[in-house]
Amino acid sequence: DTAVSQTPKYLVTQMGNDKSIKCEQNLGHDTMYWYKQDSKKFLKIMFSYNNKELIINETVPNRFSPKSPDKAHLNLHINSLELGDSAVYFCASSQDIRDIQYFGAGTRLSVL
């Protein structure tokens, strides 16, 4: 069983489109995260939710909107996609903010 699963694994889309990436964890964790890894492999946090509440919101354009319908899910919706949004997006979870983070396999987004 995959602990943290993301869908889709690959996403190719045109500029200006709106797309969503889904994340689910079956570990019973309270905290979930979204990270972005750019072409230089630098990994940076975007958002974090604890018990469905937003606790970290880095300087991310408001075209990016996370949604946590329940503790096990944290989805990422992106409006009006731009070329610079092309990256690998990783979802992660941890029991709480001090515990080990477990990562999903990533979603490779390519904006054409």
Added chain:
Amino acid sequence: KQEVTQIPAALSVPEGENLVLNCSFTDSAIYNLQWFRQDPGKGLTSLLLIQSSQREQTSGRLNASLDKSSGRSTLYIAASQPGDSATYLCAVKFLGPAGKSTFGDGTTLTVKP
């Protein structure tokens, strides 16, 4: 500003060698430090987590140390194998209500047979 730096950026060693990867951070007020491994095109695999109150953690051939006062951590890999080839990332979770993790840029390790 809370920053994490990893040196070297790349390392190539022959199989069987012991090696050390370095991670430094600018603020000693941390919850924990976590070492990850990332294979090309793959996600991150957690290797070791050291809480701020701990000095080291061991798992198999891996040993991670933490010196909060000097803002440093090392990942020691004993008897390296070609299968250890990957990028190793250090993530520091700084103190604060949200416990934000900051990642280093990683060290890309190549172990030659």
